[in-house]
Amino acid sequence: MLQRTLFFLIIxxxxxxxxxxxxxxxxxxxxxxxxxxxxxxxxxxxxTPLPYANIFVLHKDVGVISNEQGQYAIDxxxxxxxxxxxxxxxxxxxxxxxxxxxxxxxxxxxxxxxxNLSETLIFGDAPDPESIVKKVLKNKDKNYxxxxxxxxxxxRERYISDLDELEFNEKxxxxxxxxxxxxxxxxxxxxKKSISYMDFLGYLYFSGNxxxxxxxxxxxxxxxxxxxxxxxxxxxxxxxxxNMFQDTKEKEYWKVKSGIFGHKIENDKEDTxxxxxxxxxxxxxxxxxxKRQKYxxxxxxxxxxxxxxxxxxxxxxxYTLAGGTTVNGEEVYIIDFKPDGxxxxxxxxxxxxxxxxxxxxxxxxxxxxxxxxxxLLGVGYTENAxxxxxxFEKKGDKxxxxxxxxxxxxxxxxxxxxxxxxxxxxxxxxxxxxEIKVGINLKxxxxxxxxxxxxxxxxISGKQFADFKQKDKMKIIYVDQFDDRLWKGYSIIEPIxxxxxxxxxxxx
Numbered sequence: 001m002l003q004r005t006l007f008f009l010i011i012x013x014x015x016x017x018x019x020x021x022x023x024x025x026x027x028x029x030x031x032x033x034x035x036x037x038x039x040x041x042x043x044x045x046x047x048t049p050l051p052y053a054n055i056f057v058l059h060k061d062v063g064v065i066s067n068e069q070g071q072y073a074i075d076x077x078x079x080x081x082x083x084x085x086x087x088x089x090x091x092x093x094x095x096x097x098x099x100x101x102x103x104x105x106x107x108x109x110x111x112x113x114x115x116n117l118s119e120t121l122i123f124g125d126a127p128d129p130e131s132i133v134k135k136v137l138k139n140k141d142k143n144y145x146x147x148x149x150x151x152x153x154x155x156r157e158r159y160i161s162d163l164d165e166l167e168f169n170e171k172x173x174x175x176x177x178x179x180x181x182x183x184x185x186x187x188x189x190x191x192k193k194s195i196s197y198m199d200f201l202g203y204l205y206f207s208g209n210x211x212x213x214x215x216x217x218x219x220x221x222x223x224x225x226x227x228x229x230x231x232x233x234x235x236x237x238x239x240x241x242x243n244m245f246q247d248t249k250e251k252e253y254w255k256v257k258s259g260i261f262g263h264k265i266e267n268d269k270e271d272t273x274x275x276x277x278x279x280x281x282x283x284x285x286x287x288x289x290x291k292r293q294k295y296x297x298x299x300x301x302x303x304x305x306x307x308x309x310x311x312x313x314x315x316x317x318x319y320t321l322a323g324g325t326t327v328n329g330e331e332v333y334i335i336d337f338k339p340d341g342x343x344x345x346x347x348x349x350x351x352x353x354x355x356x357x358x359x360x361x362x363x364x365x366x367x368x369x370x371x372x373x374x375x376l377l378g379v380g381y382t383e384n385a386x387x388x389x390x391x392f393e394k395k396g397d398k399x400x401x402x403x404x405x406x407x408x409x410x411x412x413x414x415x416x417x418x419x420x421x422x423x424x425x426x427x428x429x430x431x432x433x434x435e436i437k438v439g440i441n442l443k444x445x446x447x448x449x450x451x452x453x454x455x456x457x458x459x460i461s462g463k464q465f466a467d468f469k470q471k472d473k474m475k476i477i478y479v480d481q482f483d484d485r486l487w488k489g490y491s492i493i494e495p496i497x498x499x500x501x502x503x504x505x506x507x508x
Contacts, residue, residue, distance in 0.1 A: 035077025039106030054088040073494040114323040129319035135356035143357040145398040148208040152456040155200040161446035169439035217470040218290040227478035257419045286474040300401045316343035378416040385409030407449035
């Protein structure tokens with residue numbers, strides 16, 4: 001596989017993570033012309049949005065969840081005004097509202113429902129919240145489903161970034177193929193602000209046996225991706241380097257260098273931007289998507305010790321029993337947590353009194369905390385934001401993933417000279433044939449998030465998993481802004497306002 005030089009890796013990273021937009025909440029709610037009801041789910045006392053609330057029509061297989069800003073949208077074109085929507089949010093009283101009333105006033109206010117456990121339950125000793133938390137992992141394998149399954153799932157991946165600073169200073173360029181002004185033109189083409197996303201609806205197949213050679217497969221129903229015209233233009237410019245790499249003769253090679261650090265580039269002529277661009281626009285290999293989702297979905301297994309530090313390293317945290325509530329008839333502990341020194345997160349957990357299953361968790365970096373923080377020799381990287389939310393639903397005596405949301409933010413800086421050289425091997429000292437030297441100064445804020453909503457989970461046999469054949473390619477609908485019509489009749493997570501209103505623009 002052709003290893004890109006650091007110079008062009010940086011450019012591609014910038015173009016794939018470009019645009020940060022401040023989040024706002026729209027107070028306007030309405031019934032759209034195509035029969036979609038839109039509103040907000042809010043805390044009655046604080047008037048704050050309740051993200052990922054469950055909303056469904058009683059006695060009918062129709063339902064959605066609110067987005068991270070508490071906004072919801074549900075298609076009621078086939079329903080009656082007398083039908084009832086049920087709003088559920090853990091730790092709040094369930095609320096039933098007829099559609100006729102919601103059409104007139106679609107915002108829903110929910111009342112917190114937290115009880116004092118000592119007043120309702122009899123304990124020999126007061127429950128110790130840390131010991132309760134420790135039992136989550138002890139009972140994990142027993143509580144969470146491990147069998148083969150077929151899950152109808154909606155996934156939204158979103159990438160936002162804001163390029164604070166970008167400056168290329170061309171110091172030397174003797175590649176005739178590039179010509180004068182190439183670097184400056186490239187700098188102008190790189191978008192300073194952008195938002196990119198992919199929405200996927202389909203079936204995810206799990207083998208349930210980690211020892212299988214293949215444990216995960218994907219069967220797409222619909223995929224929509226925001227296609228960035230500016231990135232395509234940048235790729236077209238960079239494709240000139242593919243031609244240069246292809247023209248590497250015997251005993252010639254490429255090297256990238258920054259200061260005292262250097263790296264020889266291995267040249268695989270089969271892997272080029274030009275070849276990749278020959279794929280039809282409406283096709284993308286399913287295998288690449290499946291590999292990415294297999295990694296993303298690991299969050300829902302509670303296996304990652306970094307993301308779930310407050311479960312694995314309880315000594316780093318202070319736990320407080322805030323009370324109790326009921327979830328689908330099941331009594332649960334409500335436990336708040338915060339760092340005790342070196343811990344990273346603060347948040348709230350809901351844990352079953354009977355099974356000690358983690359049913360729900362909402363958490364984020366505590367004030368003053370951050371993840372990786374690296375600054376050396378002109379290169380800086382800080383993971384400055386993290387927010388996670390997850391909910392498991394009980395089916396029989398097991399718990400299955402219903403949804404999760406994971407958001408991470410970072411800030412990166414780079415201020416160094418990069419040299420790309422074409423060289424020829426010689427007996428004593430290799431000869432430099434051509435080189436381009438560019439000073440790069442960039443600062444970029446980035447945010448990436450994934451939201452997963454499991455609409456239905458069906459247990460299947462190992463044979464059914466093995467018999468399903470995953471297609472090589474996945475049809476993707478490319479758009480330049482969000483289009484509700486593409487998802488009419490499907491259950492998805494309502495997009496945030498910035499995502500709905502954003503349209504790809506020409507580079508500034």
